[in-house]
Amino acid sequence: MDTLLQLLVNGLVAGSIYALVAMGFSLIYGTTRFFNLAHGSIAAVGGYGVFLFSRLLGWPLWSGVILGVLCAGLAGWALDKLIYLPLRRRKASGMILLVASLGVFTVIPSLFAIAFGTHFHNLIPSTLISVLRFGSVVFTQVQLIVLGSSVLVFAILVLGLRFTRLGRVIRAGLLLKGVIAAIVGGIGSIPGAILGGFLLGSVENLGIWQIGAEWKEAIAFALLILFLVFRPEGIVRRR
């Protein structure tokens, strides 16, 4: 029982990362019908940005996080300006945009590999990560921050889309995990992206427990394919 609970917590945390990426992907798809396979690579720009400023340059973590987010935003803007916007102006088909984003998806990880190497990097030495206990369930501080920021971004997006004019205009209109979560949840739906992220995170973690960690990728894509076949509209049907 304790194991199950802990796994669900881990699933929740992993799920909120997927949900964050899925929300972005869904926002792009919902507004421009652009199936941006490279969206997760932009998320990675954020991650490496934090690593660059906080670890390599030694700046405080909070400033690294802000700069990392700015870098990712800037990268997204530049890609749109250089590649996607000219294609949209020309009324290129969805497939052309998809293949272009596949190209970006191929290029960005290799750029990171050249710049930072292919091994894992720790942002914070793992001995410094504090652990919080709730009964038998253990959270690390990082997990709580991840969870908290997903809730925050979700709240901002939902409120923003509902109450601002920009939101109404938009409304009219990791990598692949975010894409999977967005589709499982119901593409174009922000609450769906959250649900999809959490479902994907939980299923993956239960799968790791019951089947084995080496099948994690296969489990995620199997979930995607099951949904595509049996419920292509996702958990939340978009009105």
Add this chain to the structure above:
Amino acid sequence: MEYILHLAIIVSIFAILGVSLNLVVGFTGLLSLAHAAFYGVGAYASAILTRSYGWDFFPSVLVGIAVAMFAALLIGLVLSKFDGDYYALASLGFSAIVYSLFLNWRGLTRGSLGLPGIPRPEIFGMSFSEREFFLILALLCLILVYAVSRWIERSSFGRVLKAIREDERALRVFGYRTLLFKLAVFVMASGMAAIAGALFASYTRFIDPNVGLLMDSVLILAMVILGGMASLKGSIFGALFLIVLPELMRFVGFPDLVAAELRQITYGLILILLMLYRPQGLLGKYKL
């Protein structure tokens, strides 16, 4: 000279993959990212039979084709329901699942250790261990695959495929069961990919799960699009260009790791530039 022969063999193997994928992507308009998975299935099937069970190369290729076509039938039954973005994404999902199988079905594939010591083909006691002979074998396979693809292109079956690309719904209205046509072309192309896989396994004499990698599917797709959608000759040219171009970078003298990443970057950039400036490819007849 050895080096040029080596390149020619690799180009022939990838030309088989390009020509066969063009049947799915160029003719039928289905963006499959699973092609390298069937290449991997063919490579593993043939490698296991020749290496562990002492089979001859040629029967092992036939079994490899059969296994790949059977896998493609199962996967295609699901995949053929989709089109557009969803076809691409679902095929990507299957390619990730097949890769996991190569990596984790250790009893059969030895996982990431790979399968070393795969024998070179022999026929009538004549060995293909010389590069010259192996190149002839690879070229013969390429000609066979090209001829079959050309025949498909000109047949009434091929015309239905092109019509699916143009307007699948209209075709359904006329009573064509488009799902069967999509399935059939996918299964045939996968069988051809398995030939390329078996050739590759027996040529390099070693395979590991990286043969079915998604990035190889991206590379094959780049060859098809660069050469030209629905142009079979174009796919051969695409394979030639995309295999030889990164080799030139070798002479510039980058370290190996950087060179490998630069190759990925080149493939990605070529896809982006093509989409921006020439989405139908160099010899293409049809735009994505």
